[in-house]
Structure formats: C-alpha cells, structure tokens
Amino acid sequence: MPLIRFYVQEGRTPEATRTLLDAAHEVVVDVFGVPQRDRYQIVTEHKPDQMILEDTGLGFERDPSEQILVQVFTSPRSQEAKLAFFDKLAAKLQDVCGLDPKDLMISIFENTQADWSFGFGRAQYVTGELG
Amino acid sequence: MPLIRFYVQEGRTPEATRTLLDAAHEVVVDVFGVPQRDRYQIVTEHKPDQMILEDTGLGFERDPSEQILVQVFTSPRSQEAKLAFFDKLAAKLQDVCGLDPKDLMISIFENTQADWSFGFGRAQYVTGELG
Amino acid sequence: MPLIRFYVQEGRTPEATRTLLDAAHEVVVDVFGVPQRDRYQIVTEHKPDQMILEDTGLGFERDPSEQILVQVFTSPRSQEAKLAFFDKLAAKLQDVCGLDPKDLMISIFENTQADWSFGFGRAQYVTGELG
Numbered sequence: 323m324p325l326i327r328f329y330v331q332e333g334r335t336p337e338a339t340r341t342l343l344d345a346a347h348e349v350v351v352d353v354f355g356v357p358q359r360d361r362y363q364i365v366t367e368h369k370p371d372q373m374i375l376e377d378t379g380l381g382f383e384r385d386p387s388e389q390i391l392v393q394v395f396t397s398p399r400s401q402e403a404k405l406a407f408f409d410k411l412a413a414k415l416q417d418v419c420g421l422d423p424k425d426l427m428i429s430i431f432e433n434t435q436a437d438w439s440f441g442f443g444r445a446q447y448v449t450g451e452l453g
Numbered sequence: 454m455p456l457i458r459f460y461v462q463e464g465r466t467p468e469a470t471r472t473l474l475d476a477a478h479e480v481v482v483d484v485f486g487v488p489q490r491d492r493y494q495i496v497t498e499h500k501p502d503q504m505i506l507e508d509t510g511l512g513f514e515r516d517p518s519e520q521i522l523v524q525v526f527t528s529p530r531s532q533e534a535k536l537a538f539f540d541k542l543a544a545k546l547q548d549v550c551g552l553d554p555k556d557l558m559i560s561i562f563e564n565t566q567a568d569w570s571f572g573f574g575r576a577q578y579v580t581g582e583l584g
Numbered sequence: 585m586p587l588i589r590f591y592v593q594e595g596r597t598p599e600a601t602r603t604l605l606d607a608a609h610e611v612v613v614d615v616f617g618v619p620q621r622d623r624y625q626i627v628t629e630h631k632p633d634q635m636i637l638e639d640t641g642l643g644f645e646r647d648p649s650e651q652i653l654v655q656v657f658t659s660p661r662s663q664e665a666k667l668a669f670f671d672k673l674a675a676k677l678q679d680v681c682g683l684d685p686k687d688l689m690i691s692i693f694e695n696t697q698a699d700w701s702f703g704f705g706r707a708q709y710v711t712g713e714l715g
Contacts, residue, residue, distance in 0.1 A: 323640075325653070325691060329495055336633050343636060357641040362689070364591055364653070365634040371467050372496040374474060378454075378571055378583060379488040391456070391495070393526075395655075395691060401567055405576055412574025423573045427493070429456060429526060430568040436663055437692040440640055442685045443674025445667055452640060460626055502598050503627040505605060509585075509702055509714055510619040522587075522626070524657075532698055536707055543705025554704045558624070560587060560657060561699040 323438055324350060324396035325362040331387050332367035338419070339365055345418040346392070346411060353407045354399060375427055382424045389425040390415075397435045397447075404430055454569055455481060455527035456493040462518050463498035469550070470496055476549040477523070477542060484538045485530060506558055513555045520556040521546075528566045528578075535561055585700055586612060586658035587624040593649050594629035600681070601627055607680040608654070608673060615669045616661060637689055644686045651687040652677075659697045659709075666692055 326346065330339075343363050351358060370386045377384070392411065399407075408428055415421040435447035446452040457477065461470070474494050482489060501517045508515070523542065530538075539559055546552040566578035577583040588608065592601075605625050613620055632648045639646070654673065661669075670690055677683040697709035708714040 323691070325655075339633060359638040360640040361636055361638040362653075363636045364630060366497070366628070366630070367634075368495060368497070371470060372498075374492055374494045376490040376492040378491040378577070380571060380577060380582060382572060384572070391493075393456075395693065401579075404567065405579065408570035408576055409574040412570075425572070426570075426574070427572060428570040429454070429564065431526065431562065431564050431693060432568075433691065433693050436666065437694075439670035439674075439688075439690040440642060441644060441646070441687070441689060443671040443688070445670055446640070446642065448663075448667065451642060497628070499626060499628070502601060503629075505623055505625045507621040507623040509622040509708070511702060511708060511713060513703060515703070522624075524587075532710075535698065536710065539701035539707055540705040543701075556703070557701075557705070558703060559701040560585070560695065562657065562693060562695050563699075 323362060324394045327393040328365040329373060329391040330365060330367055332369055342419055345414050349411045349414050353403055353410055384425050388422065392428045394430045396432060398432045454493060455525045458524040459496040460504060460522040461496060461498055463500055473550055476545050480538065480542045480545050484534055484541055515556050523559045525561045527563060529563045585624060586656045589655040590627040591635060591653040592627060592629055594631055604681055607676050611673045611676050615665055615672055646687050650684065654690045656692045658694060660694050
C-alpha cells in the first residue's frame with residue numbers, strides 16, 4: 323500500500339488516465355519509499371454534477387472538468403512524508419499532466435500494516451513476508 | 454471537509470441529485486459549523502443487485518430503489534455533533550427529498566486535519582491558512 | 585456493519601456477483617459473529633486500465649480480469665478475527681467462485697460503533713438498540 327483512489331471527471335482518454343496513474347505512482351515510490359511494485363490504484367469517472375469540490379473559503383474556483391480528488395488509504399505515515407506527498411504530487415501532476423494545482427484535492431486515511439492482505443488470504447506484514 | 458460519499462440507486466434525475474446534495478450540505482454547515490464553501494461531495498449510482506443494505510436485525514426492510522448510504526470522511530467530530538448529524542440529516546432528507554428515514558444509512562470515518570490538502574499541494578490546516 | 589466495498593472488473597454476470605456477495609457474507613457472519621442481516625455490501629465494476637493491483641514485490645502477477653479488491657469498513661475487530669477473515673475469505677472465494685487466492689486483495693479500515701446510523705437518524709449502538 324498505499325491504495326489510492328482517484329476520482330476524476332468522465333471523458334478522459336485511457337492514455338491520459340495512464341499518464342496520471344504513472345505520475346502519481348512515481349511520487350508514491352519517491353516520497354513513501356515503497357517498492358516499485360507497491361502499486362494499488364483505482365480510478366473512477368464522475369459526471370460534473372456528481373462531484374462537487376469547493377474551497378472552504380480559501381478563495382479559488384476549481385475547474386469542474388479538470389478537478390481531481392485523490393484519496394489515499396495507507397498504514398501510518400509521518401507528517402513530514404504526508405506534507406511532502408501533497409507538495410510533490412501537485413508539482414508532478416502539474417508538470418506531467420498539466421493539472422492546475424488548485425484543481426487537486428488530497429485526503430489521507432490510515433489503518434495499520436496488519437489490516438492488509440495482499441493475496442493468498444495472508445497478512446504479509448504479520449507473517450513477515452513484508453516488513 | 455467533511456468529504457461525503459453518497460451511494461444511491463441508478464436512475465435519479467440530475468435535479469433530484471442536486472436537491473439531495475444541497476439538502477445534505479445544509480445539514481453539514483449547520484451541525485459541524487463549517488464554512489458555506491466547505492463542500493466536498495461525490496455521488497455514485499449503483500444497480501440494485503450491487504448495493505445490499507440490510508438491517509442487522511433491527512426489524513425493517515429498506516426500499517432498494519430508494520435507499521441511500523452516506524459515508525462521511527472527516528477530521529474528528531464530537532459524539533454530540535455526530536448524533537446531531539445523523540438525526541438532522543434523516544429529518545432534512547425526509548423533509549426535502551421525501552426519503553423514508555429507514556432508507557438512510559450513515560457511517561463516519563475520521564482522520565486528522567493534517568491529512569487534508571485542499572489544493573496547491575499544501576496542507577492548509579498545517580500552514581495556518583485554515584484552522 | 586462491516587460495510588464492504590467490492591471492486592471488481594467489469595463484465596461479471598449478475599449471478600456471479602450474487603454468488604460472490606453471498607459467499608463473502610457467509611464469512612463475515614462466521615468470523616465476526618454478526619447477525620445474519622448485518623449485511624452491507626456495495627460492488628463497483630472497473631475497466632482494466634482503471635484498476636491496477638500489483639504485488640509489492642511478493643512475486644506474483646494477478647489476472648487483471650479476475651482480481652478483486654475488498655475494502656472493509658468496520659468498528660474495531662481483534663487481530664485474530666482479521667487474520668481469520670483474510671484466510672477464510674480467500675478459501676471461500678476460491679471454493680465457491682473459483683477465485684485464485686493471489687487475485688484477492690483485502691484492506692480493513694476501522695471506526696467506532698458510535699459512528700454508525702443504520703436508519704432513522706439514530707446511532708443504534710449508542711441508543712442501545714444494538715450492542
């Protein structure tokens with residue numbers, strides 16, 4: 323893990339989606355220091371009126387056709403790593419996908435390493451296969 | 454935040470969805486005391502056989518074509534606020550959308566304020582832009 | 585609860601989906617000791633390029649057309665119960681659905697009993713209706 327959920331507007335090309343996922347995964351590997359194949363990503367597409375992301379009064383308007391919500395499910399990460407993830411993901415997606423940083427919202431939810439089974443019905447962080 | 458996920462049956466009109474989201478957001482602002490533009494909502498539609506909500510033996514049957522699951526992702530809220538949210542959301546959706554209160558299921562998941570980046574790759578509750 | 589999210593590849597028959605959900609629910613009732621009608625399941629279907637599940641370097645390749653991610657949202661469960669859930673779910677889905685255990689990934693996220701309203705705007709574990 324992390325397992326990352328990407329909520330995007332409908333209408334992206336498969337190529338644009340792949341570019342987004344590849345770019346995000348580079349940041350995950352870089353910032354969280356996980357193995358290259360520690361990649362778990364799910365994308366869903368949404369109609370504009372089914373995805374409302376405002377700004378809590380911060381003073382900007384997102385582009386409804388471009389905005390992306392990234393929800394990260396992971397075992398605990400340090401605050402330093404989280405802040406670096408926010409910062410580097412915004413920079414990377416701007417650089418690679420042309421995403422305006424105002425259009426990127428990110429939220430992290432934590433569980434523990436023992437809450438994950440990567441296959442075979444085993445909890446690989448408990449068995450010692452990972453760790 | 455909160456970020457709210459609405460799981461509904463397929464076939465709603467855009468107008469009915471908008472009414473649902475507006476009504477729910479009124480309750481969020483009222484109960485959690487957040488700014489008017491602290492609005493983050495995503496709706497997905499599901500086929501009847503892809504969304505099963507029973508009753509843990511409480512003794513009622515939901516209407517599969519009307520039932521709604523509301524999943525709330527948020528920084529910590531007091532138990533008093535959570536109970537008020539459950540109560541007022543059920544009342545509001547009954548009043549505005551005609552939703553039978555038995556058809557509304559709600560679940561809350563908490564993280565911390567530092568787990569949110571609302572844009573620009575910054576954690577606005579850490580930087581002090583929000584708080 | 586638990587509330588269980590199943591992420592599967594598009595193209596399953598309704599019958600195959602029902603078999604999957606029934607089998608998973610049997611394991612939930614068995615391992616977590618919940619009532620028979622404590623059943624809350626949502627399935628979504630995804631295109632192959634919108635659901636990437638690798639292996640953290642454990643040394644296997646999933647079948648993209650068969651792989652399933654099961655995300656469990658629940659009040660706290662013991663580690664013993666979680667490990668049993670992983671193990672028995674993999675065995676059951678292999679037995680009933682023919683799912684290769686390498687193609688099953690599971691992740692658990694916990695909240696508290698007070699975070700759930702099963703209907704009527706009430707928190708049934710707080711009111712004492714459940715518990």
